[in-house]
Amino acid sequence: MPGRARHGRAGDTGARRIAPGSRMAAMDAKLRRAGPRSRYRLRKQVVxxxxxxxxxxxxxxxxxxxxxxxxxxxxxxxxxxxxxxxxxxxxxx
Missing domain, CATH: 1.10.287 (Helix Hairpins)
Incomplete structure (x- = not known):
C-alpha cells in the first residue's frame, strides 16, 4: 500500500504528468508563482x-x-x- 506523499514531492507511483496548456498546468504555474504566503498555503491553518x-x-x-x-x-x-x-x-x- 503506497504511503502519502509530502507536499511538492512525487508519490510512490511517480510524478504526475500534466498536459501543457491545460487548466491543471495553469493552476500548477499559479501555485508555484504565489510563493510561501499564498492563499492556498494559508488555508492549511487550523482554527x-x-x-x-x-x-x-x-x-x-x-x-x-x-x-x-x-x-x-x-x-x-x-x-x-x-x-x-x-x-x-x-x-x-
Missing part, C-alpha cells in the same frame, strides 16, 4: 481548536436564543467570555 475549547471548557454546545440577530449576539458574548478568560490566564501566568 478548530478555538471551537473545541469553547465547546469543552465553556460548555457551550447549543444556542439558547432563536433568530439570527439573537444568535449573533449570543455568539459574540461567548467569544468575549472566551477571550477575557484567555487574557486573565495570560495575566496571572
Amino acid at each position: 478548530e481548536p478555538v471551537f473545541g475549547q469553547i465547546k469543552a471548557a465553556r460548555g457551550f454546545r447549543q444556542f439558547l436564543l432563536r433568530g439570527y440577530a439573537k444568535v449573533r449576539h449570543e455568539w459574540a458574548l461567548v467569544c468575549t467570555v472566551h477571550n477575557l478568560a484567555k487574557l486573565l490566564i495570560a495575566r496571572t501566568a
